[in-house]
Structures are given as C-alpha cells and as structure tokens.
Amino acid sequence: MSSLKWLSFGIGAVSSVVIMLLVLLISEAGGSLAMSNLPMMLIGALVGGFVIGLIHWIFMDQLEKETANAANHVEQLCHGKALPGEYQGRFGLGVVLEVIEQTLSSMSQRQEELVTKRKELDIRLRLAEAEQKHLTSILDSLNDAVVVTDTFNEVALANAAAEELFHFNLDKARQSPVDHVINDSALTTLIKDTREGNRAVRKRRLEQRIQQAGREAIFDVTLSCVKEKMSSQTESSVALSDESASGVVTILRDITREREIAETKSDFVSNVSHELRTPLSSIKAYMEMLIDGEAQDDQTRAEFYNIIQGETNRLSRLIDNILNISRIESGIVRVQREHISLSAVIKEAVGIMLPQARAKQIELVEVPNPDYFQVFADRDMILQCALNLFSNAIKYTDVGGRVSVSVGVNEGARMVTVAVSDTGVGVPDSDKPHLFDKFYRVADHKNLAKGTGLGLNLVKHVVETVHGGEVGVESKVDKGSTFTFALPIADNG
Numbered sequence: 432m433s434s435l436k437w438l439s440f441g442i443g444a445v446s447s448v449v450i451m452l453l454v455l456l457i458s459e460a461g462g463s464l465a466m467s468n469l470p471m472m473l474i475g476a477l478v479g480g481f482v483i484g485l486i487h488w489i490f491m492d493q494l495e496k497e498t499a500n501a502a503n504h505v506e507q508l509c510h511g512k513a514l515p516g517e518y519q520g521r522f523g524l525g526v527v528l529e530v531i532e533q534t535l536s537s538m539s540q541r542q543e544e545l546v547t548k549r550k551e552l553d554i555r556l557r558l559a560e561a562e563q564k565h566l567t568s569i570l571d572s573l574n575d576a577v578v579v580t581d582t583f584n585e586v587a588l589a590n591a592a593a594e595e596l597f598h599f600n601l602d603k604a605r606q607s608p609v610d611h612v613i614n615d616s617a618l619t620t621l622i623k624d625t626r627e628g629n630r631a632v633r634k635r636r637l638e639q640r641i642q643q644a645g646r647e648a649i650f651d652v653t654l655s656c657v658k659e660k661m662s663s664q665t666e667s668s669v670a671l672s673d674e675s676a677s678g679v680v681t682i683l684r685d686i687t688r689e690r691e692i693a694e695t696k697s698d699f700v701s702n703v704s705h706e707l708r709t710p711l712s713s714i715k716a717y718m719e720m721l722i723d724g725e726a727q728d729d730q731t732r733a734e735f736y737n738i739i740q741g742e743t744n745r746l747s748r749l750i751d752n753i754l755n756i757s758r759i760e761s762g763i764v765r766v767q768r769e770h771i772s773l774s775a776v777i778k779e780a781v782g783i784m785l786p787q788a789r790a791k792q793i794e795l796v797e798v799p800n801p802d803y804f805q806v807f808a809d810r811d812m813i814l815q816c817a818l819n820l821f822s823n824a825i826k827y828t829d830v831g832g833r834v835s836v837s838v839g840v841n842e843g844a845r846m847v848t849v850a851v852s853d854t855g856v857g858v859p860d861s862d863k864p865h866l867f868d869k870f871y872r873v874a875d876h877k878n879l880a881k882g883t884g885l886g887l888n889l890v891k892h893v894v895e896t897v898h899g900g901e902v903g904v905e906s907k908v909d910k911g912s913t914f915t916f917a918l919p920i921a922d923n924g
C-alpha cells in the first residue's frame with residue numbers, strides 16, 4: 432500500500448475528530464448538549480470520518496493508477512512503442528502528457544537531424560582524409576620541393592623532397608613557424624614577403640642559391656599566394672578573388688646541373704672553336720708562305736709540310752673525337768676488329784706525336800716491351816686513344832719534361848696494359864673521379880692549355896664500352912700522372 436493510501440486513514444481519523452468537535456460546538460451553542468446523545472454523536476462522527484477516509488482512499492487509488500498509466504505511456508513513447516495522442520488522461524494528466532509528447536517528438540526530430548549531420552560529417556571527414564592522402568602522394572612523387580605555409584607563416588604541408596632538402600620531418604614541423612623549419616633566412620623572408628606584400632603580385636619566380644650538403648645549389652623558386660580553403664568551400668582556390676588572408680605555396684626546382692651543363696656547353700663551343708681555329712690558322716699561314724715562295728730550300732719546305740701535316744692531324748683528331756663519342760653514345764659506331772699488336776699501335780702513335788713533343792722539348796720515350804700478346808680490337812680507335820693520352824701528357828707537362836709509354840701484360844687478368852706516364856702538373860685528388868666525364872676539365876688546368884674535355888671521355892668509351900677493357904689514372908700534383916688502359920688478350924692471341 433502506498434503512503435498516499437495510508438494518508439486516507441489519517442484523514443478519516445482527523446475528519447471524525449473534526450466532525451465530532453463541530454457537532455459539539457453546534458449543540459452547545461444551541462443549548463441542546465445532552466450526555467445521552469454523546470454515543471450517537473460519536474458513532475456519527477466515526478462513520479463520517481470513515482466515509483471521508485474511504486472517498487480519499489478511492490480517489491488516491493484512482494490517481495495512482497492514472498499516474499502509473501501516464502508513466503507507462505511516456506515510457507512507451509520514449510521507446511517508440513506507443514503513438515502520440517493515444518492516451519486520453521484524467522485528472523488533467525492528459526494536458527501534461529501532451530506537453531511531454533510534443534517535447535519528446537521535437538527532441539527525437541532534433542536527434543534525427545543530429546544523427547544525419549554526424550553521418551554527413553563522417554563522410555566528409557573520410558573524403559577529406561582520402562583527398563589529403565591523394566594530395567600527399569602526388570606531392571611526394573614530385574622531384575621538386577614543395578612547402579605550403581599558412582596565414583601565420585607556419586608550415587601547413589610539405590612533400591618528401593622538401594623534407595630531404597631542408598632536413599625536417601613534416602609530422603613534427605607542421606604548424607611550426609617556417610623560419611624554425613627552413614634554415615635559410617633569405618628564403619623564409621621571401622615567403623613572408625610574398626604573403627604580406629602586394630597581393631596583386633600572386634606569383635613570383637626567381638633564382639635562389641641555397642646551401643645543400645656543403646655546396647651551393649641553384650634553385651628556381653616559384654612562390655604563389657593561395658587563398659585559404661574555407662570550410663564551406665569544397666574546392667581549393669588558387670586564384671585570389673579578394674583581399675582575404677592567404678598562405679603561400681613555394682616550389683623549389685634544383686637547376687644546378689642545368690646551369691653546369693649550360694656553362695660546360697658554352698665553354699665547349701668556345702674551346703672547340705679555338706681548337707679548330709688554331710691548327711687552321713697555322714695551316715693557312717704555312718700554306719701562304721709556301722705559295723709566296725718564302726720557303727726557298729727543300730729543308731724549309733719539308734719542315735713546313737711537316738707542320739701542315741701535324742696540324743691537319745690535330746684537326747682530324749679533334750673531329751674524330753667529337754664524331755666517335757657521339758657515334759658510340761648513340762650506338763651506331765662501326766667497329767672493325769682485328770688481331771693487333773698493341774706495341775705496334777703504340778709505336779705508330781709515338782711516331783705521330785714526336786714533332787709535338789720536340790716542339791716543347793719533351794723527351795718522348797718508348798719503354799721496350801714484350802710483343803707476344805695480341806688484342807682483338809679496332810686499330811684506328813685504339814690508335815686514337817693512344818694519341819689522346821700522349822697529346823694530354825705533352826699538353827700538361829712543362830717544357831723540358833718527360834713522357835714515357837710502356838706496354839705490359841697481366842696474365843692473371845688476361846689483359847694487355849698500356850701506361851702513359853709524364854712528369855707534368857698532375858691532377859688533384861678531388862678531380863680524379865670526374866676526369867673521364869664528358870666535357871670535364873680540371874679548373875686549375877684551364878689556363879695551361881686549351882681543350883674540350885672530350886679526349887679522356889673518348890678513351891673510356893672506346894676501351895670500356897666498345898672493347899670491354901678498363902681505364903685508370905694515378906697522379907700526384909706537381910709530380911706527374913700515369914694514365915693506363917687495359918684490353919683483354921685475344922682468345923688465340
């Protein structure tokens with residue numbers, strides 16, 4: 432039994448007492464109070480109190496049932512098992528329930544909206560993540576370094592090339608000030624200036640030198656202002672449509688090699704022209720002297736003819752070098768192999784170079800060598816290699832020096848080797864790895880003699896690419912150099 436129902440007994444008891452008191456008061460006031468009426472009055476008061484208590488009990492019972500019904504209905508509504516308006520309540524509970532129903536229905540509507548919004552946001556988030564992954568993989572596949580900074584000049588995005596160039600890790604560097612991440616004040620100033628400067632200039636392109644691995648590299652830098660992506664916008668807008676705050680996309684392309692090649696090419700053109708002009712002028716001068724009859728005796732004429740022949744050979748060597756390198760590189764070279772004695776080819780080369788050596792008072796010595804192994808090679812090409820090595824040895828050796836050549840055999844490796852040694856200027860250690868590169872010339876030697884940087888490259892191509900041999904160099908600055916090449920001994924050689 433509930434406390435409200437217990438209350439009915441209390442109310443019944445109190446009502447009996449009140450009725451009793453009321454009857455007593457009325458009787459006394461009317462002067463009709465008689466002791467004989469007292470039991471009747473007591474019974475009447477008790478019956479009256481009992482009836483009131485009973486009525487209260489019945490009412491409370493009904494109210495309790497109604498409240499339980501209403502609570503049950505609200506619970507059913509909450510779980511979606513009942514329909515709104517299904518419950519017609521008594522005691523005014525219907526109105527209360529109506530309000531509760533409306534509140535519940537607007538709450539569930541709001542909840543549905545929120546669930547839909549959340550799903551939408553989930554999808555957007557997943558799309559954004561996929562988009563970012565896609566963008567990152569595109570950026571990472573670029574060789575150019577890309578750094579994106581935001582309104583606060585903080586790093587927002589960068590690709591792998593940028594991480595490598597500036598030695599940082601994007602995960603740690605994200606949202607850090609760009610000048611804490613990129614250790615190049617000139618570049619970071621440029622980035623800030625681009626963002627803060629005149630917005631009309633949305634794209635700047637310039638050349639910037641940046642220290643990289645201990646050397647200065649040249650970069651082609653493009654800086655573009657970008658409008659920051661608003662949450663309501665779906666596509667990024669690179670073009671600025673208003674004066675809104677912007678970030679900067681910086682793209683850096685290493686053009687050091689391009690610059691070096693351009694420089695080398697222009698050096699090459701000027702050197703080749705010089706190399707062509709020098710023998711040509713000499714040939715022209717001696718021809719004119721011969722035509723004008725300035726060589727009056729046979730000995731002078733023979734001397735002039737020799738000079739003309741030597742210069743013509745020099746010219747054709749240069750042209751052969753250029754043509755052969757390009758033929759070997761493009762794979763269209765015609766190789767005419769035969770069994771040859773390297774000693775014989777070297778002897779011929781010495782004969783050709785003697786006048787050039789004598790002109791510089793350089794002693795050109797051929798060390799006696801064994802002649803019993805042959806190689807299977809293209810004679811003209813090998814002769815050209817020997818001539819290039821002799822020509823260099825003479826060019827880079829001071830007047831009065833010595834150049835010697837020897838042919839040896841490495842029976843273990845089954846190779847015949849040729850070594851051309853000189854007492855010349857030598858090659859610094861740092862240049863040795865590049866000596867056989869195309870167009871490479873030792874910087875310190877450029878004033879000593881003109882050249883094209885093709886001679887040794889051709890030797891390497893002919894020996895290694897065409898004949899499967901090997902080239903090498905040993906050298907000490909101011910002491911001299913020994914250039915070697917080795918060719919496989921012919922099978923039946």
Ligand code: ADP
Pocket residue numbers: 819823824825827853855856857858866871872873874876881882883884885886887888912
């Ligand atoms: P070049 O036409 O410049 O002589 P090469 O390819 O024949 O071109 O040689 C490349 C460079 O190697 C030369 O510029 C020179 O600096 C260096 N070199 C070649 N031979 C010698 C040598 N015997 N002594 C010193 N340096 C040499």
